[in-house]
Amino acid sequence: MAKTFKSGAFLRQCFDLHRQEIQCQKLAPPAAVLVLCKVCEIWSRISLPQEALGDDATQKFIAECVSLHPAKLRLQRMAIEAQELGFFCEVCRVGNRLIGLEFESTLDD
Ligand SMILES: [Zn+2]
């Protein structure tokens, strides 16, 4: 049975302990990014607020980086309380800050 937690606590812990093992996997349309911690095997879903989609940089990030080369995204900064994440795309050489995020992690028993 998988359990789902509506919290960024697990992602926070992985980020603190082994951030290089957190890998973006794919886009969950319309606006959520699925990431996997390869060490803990915890999947997290990071949902963007509707308002964020009006932003050009965020649209490009979703349409290109997350859709085309998610594995090249590095998680650079994290402020769970502020609902904020910073990504850096190694292909486009561009950083992107996402705010107003909702976090949800799924753990297998
Ligand atoms: Zn982990």
Ligand SMILES: [Zn+2]
């Ligand atoms: Zn990119």
